[in-house]
Amino acid sequence: MAKKRKLRTQTTTNRWKNLFTYIYLIILSVIIIYPILITVTSAFRTGNIMAFDLNLSGPWSLNNFRRLFQDTLYGTWYLNTLYVAGTTMFAQVAAITLSGYAYSRYRFVGRNQSIKFFLIVQMIPTTAALTAFFVMALLAGGLNSHWFLILIYIGGGIPMNTWLMKGYFDTIPIELDESAKLDGAGHLRIFWQIVLPLVKPMIAVQALWAFMGPFGEYMLARFLLRRPDLYTVAIGLQTFINNPQDQRVTLFAAGAILIAVPICLLFFYLQRHFISGLTAGGTKG
Amino acid sequence: MKSNSNKNSIFSEGDKKYIKKSTFLSIIPGLGQLNNKQFFKGVLFLSIFALFVAEMLLFGIPALEGLITLGTDPATDHSLFLLIEGALQIIITIIFLIFLFANIVDARKVAKMRCINPENVNYSVKDILNHTLDNGFPYLLTIPAYLLMAFSIIFPVLVTIFIAFTNYNFRNVPPTNLIEWVGLDTFRNLFVFSAYRDTFLAVFSWTLIWTFAATTLQLIIGVFTAIVINQKGLKFKKIFGVIMLLPWAIPAFITVLTFSNMFNPSVGAINTQVIPFLDSILPFVELTSVPWKITTFWTRIAIIMIQGWVGFPFIYVLTSGVIQSIPDDWYEASVMDGASAIQKFRFITLPHIFTVAAPIFVTQYTGNFNNFNTIYLFNEGGPGSIGSGAGSTDILISWIYKLTTGTSPQYNVSAAVTLIISMVVIALSMFIFSKTKAFEMGD
Numbered sequence A: 001m002a003k004k005r006k007l008r009t010q011t012t013t014n015r016w017k018n019l020f021t022y023i024y025l026i027i028l029s030v031i032i033i034y035p036i037l038i039t040v041t042s043a044f045r046t047g048n049i050m051a052f053d054l055n056l057s058g059p060w061s062l063n064n065f066r067r068l069f070q071d072t073l074y075g076t077w078y079l080n081t082l083y084v085a086g087t088t089m090f091a092q093v094a095a096i097t098l099s100g101y102a103y104s105r106y107r108f109v110g111r112n113q114s115i116k117f118f119l120i121v122q123m124i125p126t127t128a129a130l131t132a133f134f135v136m137a138l139l140a141g142g143l144n145s146h147w148f149l150i151l152i153y154i155g156g157g158i159p160m161n162t163w164l165m166k167g168y169f170d171t172i173p174i175e176l177d178e179s180a181k182l183d184g185a186g187h188l189r190i191f192w193q194i195v196l197p198l199v200k201p202m203i204a205v206q207a208l209w210a211f212m213g214p215f216g217e218y219m220l221a222r223f224l225l226r227r228p229d230l231y232t233v234a235i236g237l238q239t240f241i242n243n244p245q246d247q248r249v250t251l252f253a254a255g256a257i258l259i260a261v262p263i264c265l266l267f268f269y270l271q272r273h274f275i276s277g278l279t280a281g282g283t284k285g
Numbered sequence B: 001m002k003s004n005s006n007k008n009s010i011f012s013e014g015d016k017k018y019i020k021k022s023t024f025l026s027i028i029p030g031l032g033q034l035n036n037k038q039f040f041k042g043v044l045f046l047s048i049f050a051l052f053v054a055e056m057l058l059f060g061i062p063a064l065e066g067l068i069t070l071g072t073d074p075a076t077d078h079s080l081f082l083l084i085e086g087a088l089q090i091i092i093t094i095i096f097l098i099f100l101f102a103n104i105v106d107a108r109k110v111a112k113m114r115c116i117n118p119e120n121v122n123y124s125v126k127d128i129l130n131h132t133l134d135n136g137f138p139y140l141l142t143i144p145a146y147l148l149m150a151f152s153i154i155f156p157v158l159v160t161i162f163i164a165f166t167n168y169n170f171r172n173v174p175p176t177n178l179i180e181w182v183g184l185d186t187f188r189n190l191f192v193f194s195a196y197r198d199t200f201l202a203v204f205s206w207t208l209i210w211t212f213a214a215t216t217l218q219l220i221i222g223v224f225t226a227i228v229i230n231q232k233g234l235k236f237k238k239i240f241g242v243i244m245l246l247p248w249a250i251p252a253f254i255t256v257l258t259f260s261n262m263f264n265p266s267v268g269a270i271n272t273q274v275i276p277f278l279d280s281i282l283p284f285v286e287l288t289s290v291p292w293k294i295t296t297f298w299t300r301i302a303i304i305m306i307q308g309w310v311g312f313p314f315i316y317v318l319t320s321g322v323i324q325s326i327p328d329d330w331y332e333a334s335v336m337d338g339a340s341a342i343q344k345f346r347f348i349t350l351p352h353i354f355t356v357a358a359p360i361f362v363t364q365y366t367g368n369f370n371n372f373n374t375i376y377l378f379n380e381g382g383p384g385s386i387g388s389g390a391g392s393t394d395i396l397i398s399w400i401y402k403l404t405t406g407t408s409p410q411y412n413v414s415a416a417v418t419l420i421i422s423m424v425v426i427a428l429s430m431f432i433f434s435k436t437k438a439f440e441m442g443d
Helices: A002-043 A063-071 A074-105 A111-121 A130-140 A146-170 A175-182 A187-216 A219-224 A233-241 A249-283 B002-010 B013-025 B031-035 B039-069 B079-116 B125-164 B185-191 B194-229 B237-249 B252-262 B269-281 B296-324 B328-336 B341-369 B372-379 B396-405 B411-435 B438-442
Strands: none
Touching: A002 A249, A002 B194, A002 B237, A002 B252, A063 A074, A063 A249, A074 A111, A074 A146, A074 A187, A074 A233, A074 A249, A074 B125, A111 A146, A111 B125, A111 B411, A130 A146, A130 A219, A130 B079, A130 B125, A130 B396, A130 B411, A146 A187, A146 A219, A146 B125, A175 A187, A187 A233, A187 A249, A219 A233, A219 B372, A219 B396, A233 A249, A233 B252, A249 B237, A249 B252, B013 B031, B013 B079, B031 B039, B031 B079, B039 B079, B039 B125, B079 B125, B125 B411, B185 B194, B185 B411, B194 B237, B194 B296, B194 B341, B194 B396, B237 B296, B252 B296, B252 B372, B296 B341, B296 B372, B328 B341, B341 B411, B372 B396, B396 B411
16 A cells, blocks of 8 residues: 555656656757747848847848858958868867877876976966967067967967877777887887877867867957958957947848858767767866 | 985995086086087087077077166167067076986986996987987977967966066057066056056956856756756657757857847847747736846846856766766665665765866866856947946956957056966866866876
8 A cells, every 4th residue: 555655656756857857958948949040040031130039920031141242251251260270270189189199108207297287287268368469469470360360279279188188098098009019010100000090089079179269269369350351250240240330130140150050060970079088088087 | 215225335436426427517418428428419419508508699698688678778679579589588598498407317317327237328329319219209299289389378478477567558658668667566556556456356256256157057057957868768868969059069159149139128039029928928927128238237147147058068968978977786776775866866976977077167167267258249348337448247358358459458457467367267276176186197
């Protein structure tokens, strides 16, 4: 008798729990989807609207996308961003793969000090050194130049990402290297042919992060690039929306979609590697 | 201790004298190596030393002198150039000192080896190069990383420190004027005197509130969602999982700019659509338009909520990973001991999440401490002004931005605030990292 009653109360609590679970998830999903849906639909709306709202009545057209490339510098901004992000990605991934490998695989004089150095430097918020970058750019001709920005982006991410990369290299058993060494493989061969193929997932994740960074970075880019034809998309798109008298929200929405869609696709494609990369690097878990 | 005394007894008095001589001689790099009969290495080190001396005479000494005076005549001296050159020279000197130290260690080591087993010492050029390549490989691998960091972290930090102690602002702009060292004046202004102190304290306290509120909101939503979604037997898990990831996948600046428009108090979607909708479905509550972006309070609430939206998926993904990695036997064992669902959650799931993910949670706090995008792109730090160029929702990093880019730039104040930010962030991270195992990761 008593057992039966206990079972029944358990199923009722379960039912309540389920109900609550789905209500929670649905509300959260609505909150997430609502602004995204607004942006997506606005991109296809015709006419000029002052502000975003959810309006599914149409009419729809691709007009905004055409105007984006005909009437604004959006195409140039996009290419600029691809150039900055691409270069940053290649250089940064190369540098952190090499240094992460060195810290994971070799025991050398100064190793522990330099790992601690990375850990501390990693905490310094580089972008905050705005004044220093300003002075350096002023003297080295770095204002209005992409390379200066690229160098800052590359270097700024190195300590943290070397750290994550080292953590991931640590998860690859060292016995592999040792047996290859016994077979007569040299340093480069062990690195290139034995270990590197095994860390591809982490390299992919790091590449994505390094690539996404310049797309979203606003502060330094806004500060260093002062000519509209040099803007990256983040600064360019902001000009559509930051002037209260001239709100081009539909253009903003169209531009935003052309950035967000490819990045989202890359993101979901590489998503399953994120967790292993994060926990392996951050906590050695 | 024991091995030490053993080691000493290996060497005869003559050997000891010889080792001492090699070490001592290598204070001028190369001489110690020559004393060890390593001619190639000795000549190489000597020429590096000669190069440094020449550099020091031609460039270094004037550079350091310039750093001390920052120029005497505005017609010929450009204080900023002098500052930068001085900083560069300091880095070059530090690199040389590291080389000097390594060279002394090397001379001592080789001298000792020559006394114990001389046949292991490399003398020929080929042997030395091979040996260097073999042992130097890891150094070679880290050089690109160090060079890049030197440009974008080490050098800027040095320059920032210097500028914080000068009077570099819109009144003193080279080449028209000279910059001067002013010691701790800038910091004194920030902490003790003048209008800066009030602004600094106001901005700083809001930065702390913002960091705490926004990050904690992210953590609560993220951890809670992960727990809810990872329940056994949940339907539509995949779909929900994808939806929860969207805010992370979309670049944050797009999200914040979109929300900035939606929170427009007169025409934005929140006031024209969401609030009327909520008003119609919720009984007993009267909801009216909210003055987003007009009053400080509601702007702050909006920014914190937006950061919750933007930031929770990262926590959710991380926490999901941790939850899935908890072995089932832990739960089974606890059920045998009669644990209830709540107990399982409280004593197994939650502690495990926090031990594994704590260091990354901390980076979320430091990240928001410097979250320029959300603050600046939402309302440019406004509404209103609280003096010294700061708006009522400005955090330290966006204040720095305004101090540097405004119409009357205060570079020295900006640099001083940067140093304070870095100190806070480093102190906080060090404290947390020392509590966790991160520092032990060295080996």
